[in-house]
Amino acid sequence: MAIRVLVVDDSSFFRRRLTEIIAADPEMVVAGTANNGREAVEKALELKPDVITMDVEMPVMDGIQAVREILKTQRIPILMFSSLTHNGAKATLDALEAGATDFLPKKFEDIARDKADAIDLLRQRIKAVAKRRLSVKPATPAVTPPAPISRPVAAPIARTPASRAELLRTVDRLDSSESLDRPFKPTGKQYKIVAIGTSTGGPVALQTIITALPANFPLPILLVQHMPAAFTGAFAARLNTLAKIEVKEAADGDVLRPGVAYLAPGGKQMLLEGSETHCKIRIKEDDSPRITFKPSVDITFGSTAKVFQDKVLAVVLTGMGSDGRDGSRLLKQFGSRIWAQDEASSVVYGMPQAVTAAGLTDVEVGLADVASKLISEVGHG
Structure with missing residues (x-):
């Protein structure tokens, strides 16, 4: 129809x-x-x-x-x-x-x-x-849609495994997964930064998450939202007035600080430069016809992987398309962890689905649970 x-x-x-x-x-x-x-x-x-x-x-x-x-x-x-x-x-x-x-x-x-x-x-x-x-019943609208309890997601088994070794690795992953009905359990892993990427439905999703974080959140946060240049400054300012942490539109040369969220400016790319102990943001013009999104989750995730390697907690939220999948793959190769928003709470289950279908998702989480799980996973100062 x-x-x-x-x-x-x-x-x-x-x-x-x-x-x-x-x-x-x-x-x-x-x-x-x-x-x-x-x-x-x-x-x-x-x-x-x-x-x-x-x-x-x-x-x-x-x-x-x-x-x-x-x-x-x-x-x-x-x-x-x-x-x-x-x-x-x-x-x-x-x-x-x-x-x-x-x-x-x-x-x-x-x-x-x-x-x-x-x-x-x-x-x-x-x-x-x-x-x-x-997938949504008529109801009075709310800023935060209801979401099921988060659950770990194992990589899907391919219909025709490439090798016996690959099949064994998949079985091992499934065997080691938490039971779906167990509560979220922090891994104890040490992180240096959180990176969040989103598109359609992202403004409300980011507001839901960022406004629920405590003022003493211990890590810097990178935010990549597909949004025109005229919007990102206003959006960052709005989040900053609502959140306990500081939120700003990222500027070239910004030094990463704990408890600050940096929103990628529209029409440009946000990259990182330096080391784990002293890292700066670089904002670059991008005229490449091969890159659809400006800012791009893939580019920011990929740059973050090169600097922080296995110490990144990346979250892929609601959005159309597959931006974030390739960047998540690079992060996984370095040993970082990837969370993806679940289908039930996503406005458009495109970007999270692309990451999960590629076998890159460590935890699938409902929007209402993202902030609390982040606090639990990385600590709160």
Whole structure:
């Protein structure tokens, strides 16, 4: 059955353009349109769409209030469209906090270099968030979705093992795994840094985790969120006002300090330079067409592995695609540990699934449990 989309925007041109893009995909259909937030609330109740695309700034009722009103009675994934300005960033973050699922820039050229790629990404994003509706019952929206108790995840057995030795290693891993019904048990491993990567659904996930950490959290934290350059400064500032630890947008030359979270700036790459005892952040411009994401979880994870080797605790959260898988593989080769968010609490189970399917996940954890498990695993000062 085709995904039914409600398009909400006060611009008739944008509504028409978005309708054309959606209707041209055989897997989607436009169920209706609305030109303000109040009409969106009424159409959502009447049409019960699978996904809503929502403008932030509209007359009568803005997109933020419309999100709140819609989610009081229905659990519908809402994809926000926003301008890449400081005010647009703040409003979009407010919408995400109100319960919106994800956001995209209103100008398609800000989504991708090529217009066709931008349209394809838009369609992919709508389809990805639509899947979330199928697994969530209607409820009053909450910042932190319920999540099952975390559990260790063993690497999957290949259908045709490459060798007898590989099969034995897999069996050993399975035999040594904790029982699924046992509580989380810290490994006692020594860490020097925590690295977290995420995309779709990440802003709320990061807020859930970072605001639950104590002021004396003993390690520096690297945060990589797929987000435009205009948004990362505002997002870091918001987290800093809510969290007990310090949160800042990473700057070139920053020296890593315990209890500080460094958010990778949008449009650039965040790397590390130095040694375990004195490490600096390097922010690099990246014009490589081979690297899709700027910032990229893979690049930051890979750089972190080279400096800290086996002393990294990396966490891959909700997101579309597989960014983080290759970086996690390098971290595992050095002996570091990888946690992945579970499917039940992920907005889009793409990035965590890619890591887990590759056999790289040491622990699978629900969003509501990440902070407490981090504190337990690394200590709290």
